[in-house]
Every structure is written in structure tokens, then in C-alpha cells.
Amino acid sequence: MTAVTLSPALAPARRLGVTAGLRHxxxxxxxxxxxxxxxxxxxxxxxIQPVMFVLLFTYVFGTAIAGSSGxxxxxxxxxxxxxxxxxxxxxxxxxxxxDLTKGVFDRLRALPIARWAPLAGxxxxxxxxxxxxxxxxxxxxxxxxxxxxNGVLGVVGAFALLLAFTLAxxxxxxxxxxxxxxxxxxxxxxxxVIFPLTFTSNxxxxxxxxxxxxxxxxxxxxxxxxxxxxxxxxxxxxxAGPVLQTLLWGAGIAVVFAPLAVRGxxxxx
Amino acid sequence: MDHAIRAEGLVRRFGAxxxxxxxxxxxxxxxxxxxLGPNGAGKTTAVRVLATLLRADExxxxxxxxxVVRDAHRVRQLIGxxxxxxxxxxxxxxxxxxxxxxxxxxxxRADAKRRGRQLLDDFGLSxxxxxxxxxxSGGMRRRLDLAASLVGRPQVLFLDEPTTGLDPxxxxxxxxxxxxxxxxxVTVLLTTQYLEEADxxxxxxxxxDHGRVIAxxxxxxxxxxxxxQTLTVRPVDVADLATVVAIAGEVAGVTPxxxxxxxxxxxxxxxxxxxxxxxxxxxxxxxxxxxxxxxSLDEVFLSLTGHRAEDAPADTDLERTPA
Numbered sequence: 001m002t003a004v005t006l007s008p009a010l011a012p013a014r015r016l017g018v019t020a021g022l023r024h025x026x027x028x029x030x031x032x033x034x035x036x037x038x039x040x041x042x043x044x045x046x047x048i049q050p051v052m053f054v055l056l057f058t059y060v061f062g063t064a065i066a067g068s069s070g071x072x073x074x075x076x077x078x079x080x081x082x083x084x085x086x087x088x089x090x091x092x093x094x095x096x097x098x099d100l101t102k103g104v105f106d107r108l109r110a111l112p113i114a115r116w117a118p119l120a121g122x123x124x125x126x127x128x129x130x131x132x133x134x135x136x137x138x139x140x141x142x143x144x145x146x147x148x149x150n151g152v153l154g155v156v157g158a159f160a161l162l163l164a165f166t167l168a169x170x171x172x173x174x175x176x177x178x179x180x181x182x183x184x185x186x187x188x189x190x191x192x193v194i195f196p197l198t199f200t201s202n203x204x205x206x207x208x209x210x211x212x213x214x215x216x217x218x219x220x221x222x223x224x225x226x227x228x229x230x231x232x233x234x235x236x237x238x239x240a241g242p243v244l245q246t247l248l249w250g251a252g253i254a255v256v257f258a259p260l261a262v263r264g265x266x267x268x269x
Numbered sequence: 270m271d272h273a274i275r276a277e278g279l280v281r282r283f284g285a286x287x288x289x290x291x292x293x294x295x296x297x298x299x300x301x302x303x304x305l306g307p308n309g310a311g312k313t314t315a316v317r318v319l320a321t322l323l324r325a326d327e328x329x330x331x332x333x334x335x336x337v338v339r340d341a342h343r344v345r346q347l348i349g350x351x352x353x354x355x356x357x358x359x360x361x362x363x364x365x366x367x368x369x370x371x372x373x374x375x376x377x378r379a380d381a382k383r384r385g386r387q388l389l390d391d392f393g394l395s396x397x398x399x400x401x402x403x404x405x406s407g408g409m410r411r412r413l414d415l416a417a418s419l420v421g422r423p424q425v426l427f428l429d430e431p432t433t434g435l436d437p438x439x440x441x442x443x444x445x446x447x448x449x450x451x452x453x454x455v456t457v458l459l460t461t462q463y464l465e466e467a468d469x470x471x472x473x474x475x476x477x478d479h480g481r482v483i484a485x486x487x488x489x490x491x492x493x494x495x496x497x498q499t500l501t502v503r504p505v506d507v508a509d510l511a512t513v514v515a516i517a518g519e520v521a522g523v524t525p526x527x528x529x530x531x532x533x534x535x536x537x538x539x540x541x542x543x544x545x546x547x548x549x550x551x552x553x554x555x556x557x558x559x560x561x562x563x564x565s566l567d568e569v570f571l572s573l574t575g576h577r578a579e580d581a582p583a584d585t586d587l588e589r590t591p592a
Contacts (some may be wrong), residue, residue, distance in 0.1 A: 012335075012346035020375075027372045035360045038401045103356030107417070110320050112345035113373050269322070
């Protein structure tokens with residue numbers, strides 16, 4: 001009994017190069033971004049929500065908390081960038097879970113493409129969306145009176161640091177995405193965890209205005225750490241310490257959650 | 270003979286449940302092979318193993334001569350997969366979905382677009398090319414699914430229940446497309462719960478139940494294998510039904526079924542027909558219909574498995590939710 005004979009021209013390649021994998025990643029990232037065209041709600045999520053938060057906090061709480069809306073904006077904008085970025089990481093798990101439950105993931109896995117490309121493509125696309133949101137927040141902040149203290153270098157540094165941190169944090173989202181049974185549960189997880197986590201940090205209210213027992217937690221909350229690093233880079237103040245701590249937190253999160261997420265994904269499919 | 274698909278002793282367990290309990294398959298190149306069985310029989314699991322989506326716990330399989338585990342990447346270059354679980358992206362348009370797959374398969378942008386347009390044309394989807402797939406009807410959706418699995422011109426095509434949930438017209442359209450593909454030399458592995466579908470399309474059928482192949486052959490062989498002929502008698506007067514049941518039971522040696530105004534009984538010996546005529550004549554029962562015909566696949570399935578194809582308990586459907 002012989003196998004099907006293939007003419008040499010048709011003989012399929014044994015394995016894939018890294019370049020091909022990167023090409024697949026870019027193609028799949030395109031796919032995630034072109035979805036926005038058909039689902040404008042997603043763009044609203046990425047744009048309206050952060051802007052609305054900035055406006056509400058600046059004008060409703062600003063005067064009460066900091067005495068003036070301008071001062072409060074300077075204090076709060078770096079923090080709201082962190083909060084928004086963490087919420088936005090949920091897009092990754094949501095989209096992944098959607099692909100898993102709808103069967104898109106299986107179609108992709110049956111194609112001769114790099115095994116890591118579907119996940120990498122999604123994360124790449126979500127990183128582009130993150131960059132858009134960060135730029136939008138800085139833009140709206142500037143219009144409302146936020147002044148950058150450390151020049152272009154500070155802005156670039158803040159951008160890079162926040163993107164690096166959200167890249168690490170998105171592994172948590174990937175893990176949630178592979179564990180839950182339907183996309184909406186990723187959103188629920190986001191609200192249940194990210195809301196309390198970000199509000200019990202110093203992003204909206206200075207630590208010393210909170211009850212003592214809460215202050216201990218706020219000090220160690222990674223959201224506080226990242227917000228401090230962004231304040232240092234964008235506005236001024238200590239930079240090296242918070243930036244280093246942020247990178248350590250990011251590395252720690254990635255080291256713990258990336259293997260769990262990848263293992264979960266392999267078990268799921 | 271060349272075999273596009275070969276499987277030997279495939280076993281796959283999900284927790285305590287055995288989805289595949291030792292499946293052997295040999296699909297000759299250029300033919301349609303039907304896997305026929307109820308929900309949860311193991312059909313989908315078998316396809317997922319052959320399409321490199323799932324590893325078997327035991328046994329091995331080749332597609333196009335390549336091992337589905339060791340040479341998975343090569344297998345993926347030969348196959349196309351259409352199933353309820355291998356889906357297109359609902360948020361993209363039909364054209365974008367095909368462009369995506371063409372690009373992933375290494376076509377240039379222009380070539381991928383051209384290939385997509387051609388497939389949309391072939392499948393009567395040109396008008397809907399730029400609409401999001403979520404607005405498609407069920408039949409359009411399935412055609413796009415099938416088009417998506419054909420972008421790479423596969424040599425082996427897996428169709429997992431391609432017409433489940435479709436109306437008869439869409440089903441016929443899809444059957445025509447499959448026939449065209451086979452005429453072009455594509456090997457098709459088709460799973461279905463519909464006996465008619467297997468009968469219509471497949472040259473060879475394997476009947477699967479509880480993770481095993483319980484019978485295999487051409488549709489005609491399968492019908493013959495069960496001895497399977499059915500004698501149908503419809504008396505003119507419904508009042509004669511009881512007498513007809515008694516006579517038919519006596520002649521055939523098994524208990525007949527009564528469906529509305531007709532009596533049907535499975536027979537293995539065509540000589541019962543003249544005997545039956547004689548007995549009915551002696552009892553002076555006028556008959557509106559008297560027929561002897563080969564068993565349908567439905568009856569084949571019933572006699573092979575002890576249950577009908579459609580009435581498998583729903584809780585045996587574990588293929589899509591592995592524990």
C-alpha cells in the first residue's frame with residue numbers, strides 16, 4: 001500500500017521558519033484591527049470610556065480632592081492611564097475566548113501556520129489599541145491642561161513602560177480567556193478584579209487621605225507602583241525606583257501567568 | 270490502491286469517557302467516504318484527530334501519506350476543514366475572511382483577493398462579499414465555511430456535518446458543490462447523521478457507534494448486509510389490519526410493525542412474497558399495496574445499533590465539550 005504520491009512541486013514543507021510565523025502574526029493582527037471597522041462599538045470602548053473618566057474625575061472630584069481641577073488632573077491622569085490600560089487588557093481574553101467558543105481558533109489551527117501566531121497576532125493588535133488609548137488620554141489631558149514635565153523623553157518612556165506592563169498583564173487576561181466558558185465572563189472578571197484593584201491604589205486619591213489599614217495595601221498595590229512610575233516620567237519626581245519596581249512587577253506577572261495561560265490554552269484545544 | 274486517509278486503532282478518551290475506542294479507516298484517494306453515526310458516536314473526534322486538531326491517545330493516522338502527529342505541518346498543507354466548530358470570523362465580511370486565509374496560506378495580497386473573489390463567485394456569494402458574516406443566512410454561512418476551507422486548494426477535505434440545520438434547498442446546493450469537488454479529484458471525508466446524505470454522496474460508508482466502526486461498505490453492501498428487505502402490505506379495509514399483522518408475522522417469523530394503515534415486516538427471504546400473496550388471497554383480504562423493497566439506511570442503522578440514528582440520547586454528545 002503506497003501513500004499518495006505528490007509531485008515534487010507540491011511536496012509540502014516540513015516546518016515553518018520564524019519569518020513565516022511573524023508574517024502570520026501580522027496578518028492575524030490585521031484581522032483583529034479590521035474588526036473595529038465593522039464593530040464601531042469597540043472603538044467607542046477604546047475612546048469614549050477613557051475620555052469620559054478623565055472628564056468626570058477632573059471636574060466632579062478634582063476640586064473636592066485636590067482643591068483645583070488643574071492640579072488634580074496632573075495627579076490623576078497618569079493613574080487613569082494605568083486603570084484604562086488594565087481594563088483594555090481584557091480585550092485580549094475576550095477576543096481569544098470568542099475565537100475559542102465560536103470555532104475560529106480551530107479553523108486557524110488547522111491551517112499550516114505557526115502555532116503561536118494566533119495568540120501573538122491578537123496580543124500585537126491589542127497592543128496597538130493600547131497605544132491608541134494612551135495617546136488619546138495624553139491628548140485629551142493636554143487639552144484640559146495637563147503639562148508634561150519631562151519632555152519628549154518622559155513621554156516616550158511612559159509610553160514604553162505602560163505598554164510593557166500591559167503586555168505582561170495581558171497574560172492574566174489570556175489565562176482568564178482560556179478558562180471561562182464564554183466571552184462575557186471575561187468582562188465580568190475584569191469588573192470584579194480590576195475595579196477594586198485600581199480604586200484601592202493612589203491613582204484617584206492620595207494614599208494619606210485613606211484609612212490606615214487601607215494605606216498598607218495601597219502602598220504595595222502594583223497599580224500604585226505603575227502610577228508612581230508614570231507620574232515620575234510624565235510630571236516629575238522619583239523615577240528610577242518606581243520604574244524598576246514596575247518592571248519587576250511586570251516580569252513577575254509574566255513569569256507566573258504566561259506559562260499558566262499557555263498550558264491552559266493547550267488543554268483547552 | 271492509494272489511500273488519502275488511513276487510520277489504525279485510534280483511541281481517544283475524555284476523562285472517563287471513551288470517544289474513540291479503536292477506529293480503523295482507509296479512504297481511497299479521490300473518493301467520498303462517509304462516517305455515519307448519531308451525536309456522540311465519535312465522528313467529530315475522529316475528524317479532529319485526522320485534521321491535526323487533537324491527538325489520539327493510541328493508534329496512528331496518516332493523511333496524504335504524512336503522519337498527523339509527526340508531520341502535522343505537512344498534513345495541514347494538504348487539508349481543508351469545514352465543521353460546526355471550525356468557523357469563519359463573524360465580525361469580518363465574507364471577502365475579508367477569504368483574504369485572511371489566503372494571506373495566511375502565503376498568497377500575496379492581490380492573489381489572495383483574486384482567489385477569494387473567485388470562490389465567492391463560485392459559491393454564489395458575490396453579492397454578500399462585503400457584508401459582515403453575522404448577517405448571513407445559515408446556508409450562506411455554510412457555503413462561506415466551505416469556501417474558506419477551499420482557499421488553499423486542499424487535496425483532502427474534511428466535512429463535519431456540513432448540512433446539519435440547513436433547509437433542503439441549501440442542502441442540495443451543498444451536495445452539488447461536494448460532487449463538483451470530487452470530480453476534480455479531491456478526497457472527501459464526510460461525517461453526517463443523515464442517512465440520506467451518506468447514501469447520496471459517499472461511495473463508502475463506515476457506520477460509527479460508541480467510538481467504534483460497527484459496519485463498513487458501499488451503501489448497497491450495507492443494505493444487503495442486514496439481509497434487509499422490507500415487505501409492506503396495505504389492506505383496502507382498515508378492519509383487516511389485525512388479520513394482516515397475524516399473517517405477516519406468521520410468514521416472516523418476526524413481529525410486524527403497523528404504521529397508520531400499512532403493515533411492514535423485515536424479511537430475509539424474497540420467497541415470502543408469493544407465500545404472502547397466497548395467504549392473503551386465501552383469507553380474502555383485498556390489498557391496496559403490496560411491496561418488497563431493499564432496506565433503507567435508516568433500517569440498516571437500526572438493525573446494526575439497536576437504535577435509530579436520530580434518537581441517540583443528547584448527553585452522549587461529548588465531542589464538543591471534552592471534560
